[in-house]
Amino acid sequence: MLSFDSIGVIVVFVIFSIEFGLAILHKSEDYVLKDMKSNLMIGVLLILAGFLEKGFAFGVFAFAYNYAFFKPEISWGVWVACFLCCDFIHYIYHWLGHKTAFFWASHVTHHSSKVFNLTVGFRINCLHLFYRFLFWVPLCFIGFPPEMILFFESLTAVLNFMVHTEKVGKLGVLDWIFNTPSNHRVHHATNPQYIDKNYGGVLMLYDHLFGTYVKETEKPIYGITNEVNLSNPIRILLHEYINLLKQFLSKNGIVNKIQYLFSLPN
Template structure:
């Protein structure tokens, strides 16, 4: 019950900040005539966000907590909730997020779900929650090692939430490069690269908060030439159901490349 109340608070904070940030970006887009919004694509993103929040509240969050709690019961030790363990948990979660994201780009099964997010042809804050509703059924297993080493399920889920929430602010063209922070933490410039279909940008900058994991794996790429967003093929567009299930259906097509 307490955990549900915490996540209810998180959702309220998210909603307020989401609305304020999107409105501010829309005003900037209109004043500066940047054309980073297209009405059909933005509405599709908002529809996917609403479905994602609905399924998370009533289905996937409980499922994820159940799975993490099961493996937490197998952990040889249970770490206390202190300031240091929260920091350690956030770093471990961020490390596991990198591998989850890496697999989402490199393995066809996971890419079939993740392609929903990369199908956006414009970069704005609504793009951040252009997410496949079903992916949460699988991505939880990437964070099982976090509970097996002793971090509580509630701590792990909270750190994942903070990681994803931070990334919301990366989906924008309103913020330029951030100097010495580039290549250390994820920034809007680094994440624009990640969404690029330019040859040198594909499968780059896959960290969540820290980009040191990308430097270690050789997948870091600074922003250079103008980014072309979207993916090759028929996955782009504004039909939310095509965006949700197009990649999954293609998994079972014998002619799929």
């Protein structure tokens, strides 16, 4: 039987193939096609690393779950609570990805594209997978089963892929509640009023609570403020890690080095 992850990968690749085929058919500009090809190669690495990471993460989650403070009986209430907690952890991790040099070194890969289409959902640095899951470990200690946490993580990943599109306009009240394409276009934009907004995974709940929600009011300009023109997938993945290492080594003393890693990105 196919797992949820396997079904998600198949759906994502089918949608990607359709979009890439349409881009060729409509004779999209060369830089768009190059960007899509790079995104595909980065996406393949992401999926391969993801399958490895899921097994490792499950092992760590299962170990932590053995030491849970309590293990509530599985019910709809527990499912809802786990979903809200997973979405909160996603928000915090995503926020850190924009607010600290260390986490931005990985997350910049996703934001460095100047276009916005479904293939950008593939443009995620696989390196962060091997430490990202640690943010969800505390949920195991409070009694949420590993399978439940991984299910919501997989669901969020598939939904987050789907919001990378300009083909879907504003959705009214749904934009206020969920992470929709309109909300995510804002998140990827470099327009001054849009920078560091709309971190939500599935819901916009925590963006409303913490004041990071902004509606799409003008056409987004995509990319990053410190513009980089890269088409080589390896350079797209590693360029900011290289800059991070150079800056880290230039700092005097361990305290300054650690402070730099958790300072605002340049």
